Amino acid sequence: MSDLLQDQVVIWQHRNFPFLCLFTGYALPFLIAKFGWNDGSGGLLYAGIIRVFLFQQATNCVNSLAHWLxxxxxxxxxxxxxxxxxxxxxxxxxxxxxxxxxxxxxxxxxxxxxxxxxxxxxxxxxxxxxxxxxxxxxxxxxxxxxxxxxxxxxxxxxxxxNWGPAVDTLPIYSWSEYEALCINLGGSRHLVCISGVIYDVERFIESHPGGRALLVAHIGKDATASFHGGVYKHSKAASNLLDNIRFGVVRGGGQVEETH
Known part of the structure; x- marks a missing residue:
């Protein structure tokens, strides 16, 4: 504040602040309106009292509205x-x-x-x-x-x-075990394999945009190529939807199983 304390105009304003507030806030509007168009009371009311009231409310909004909205x-x-x-x-x-x-x-x-x-x-x-x-x-x-x-x-x-079950927590199946679980190969599950991950598509069969037949045709098979453009290049939303119906993973990632 050293620069302000050396500024004579600022110091004068600080010392005469109450008088300046009353004069510029109320007396000056009264005098301008009085000698300008003979309406001193109007100047005092509208340019003085009401204006000061509204400006004070606006100023106080900094500590109310600005902390809420x-x-x-x-x-x-x-x-x-x-x-x-x-x-x-x-x-x-x-x-x-x-x-x-x-x-x-x-x-x-x-x-x-x-x-x-x-x-x-x-x-x-x-x-x-x-x-x-x-x-x-x-x-x-x-x-x-x-x-x-x-x-x-x-x-x-x-x-x-809900991101669905993590891949590293899913049970691991061989390809033959995966096939045995599928309904069209004697099992009881509507399972599809995409990129080495097995998905239970039973609840999605009737709402599949490509139709029931197309999805059923891939049960028990590797649908990776079809899913990623062989039949239709699915969107990110379609990939995200699969996350919630993960069932397991195939050992080796596909139809060719790991050998020991």
């Missing part, structure tokens, strides 16, 4: 959030999550289009030479914080997903 793209250990509505209400202070995480940065909204009049003014003054040493946090550290927050969201989503 919006996203937390940089950190979530505390409550501040970013939202365009709060930025509009508070004249640019709505990117509060960024402000709390990177308090030394002169910006609130770091993207050029983020509504932050103060940032735009300071940038302009810097360009004109009236402001200097503008502090901006390193872009790498900002991106790191964004990544960490997104990774948290990914981890939370991952915990909500």
């Amino acid at each position: 919006g996203d937390q793209p940089y950190a979530d250990a505390t409550s501040p959030r970013d939202h365009i509505l709060t930025a509009l209400v508070t004249f640019g202070e709505g990117y509060h999550n960024f402000h709390h995480e990177f308090p030394t940065d002169y910006r609130n909204g770091i993207r050029w289009f983020d509504y932050d009049p103060t940032k735009w003014c300071i940038s302009l003054w810097g360009w004109l030479g009236s402001a200097s040493h503008l502090q901006e946090f390193e872009a790498n550290e900002i991106n790191k914080a964004i990544f960490q927050q997104k990774w948290k969201l990914v981890e939370r989503l991952k915990c909500q997903i």
Whole structure:
């Protein structure tokens, strides 16, 4: 604060702050309206009392709305959030999550289009030479914080997903054992082998987009080539669907069994 304490204008304003508040907040609007169009009471009411009331509410939204509405793209250990509505209400202070995480940065909204009049003014003054040493946090550290927050969201989503039984926990079958389990070879299971993994497709037969007959025709067989483009190149969603119907794995990965 040493530079501010040496600034005579700042010191004068600090010493006369109560008088300046009353004069500029109430007396000046009254005088302008009184001598401008003979409506001093209107100036006092609308440009004075109501304006001050609304501006105080907008200012206080920084410590209320800005901690309740919006996203937390940089950190979530505390409550501040970013939202365009709060930025509009508070004249640019709505990117509060960024402000709390990177308090030394002169910006609130770091993207050029983020509504932050103060940032735009300071940038302009810097360009004109009236402001200097503008502090901006390193872009790498900002991106790191964004990544960490997104990774948290990914981890939370991952915990909500059923990924099916892990391949390394599945029972292992020889090819002949796999065939013996299949319904069209004397067994009781609707099993299909794809890339060495056995899938129980019984509950999916009737809803298979390619039709029941096509899926039944591959029971007890190696359907790897058909699944990956021989008949139809299936989507990632189709591959994901298989994860939940894993039944086992084939020793050796296919029809040619391991020999000992």
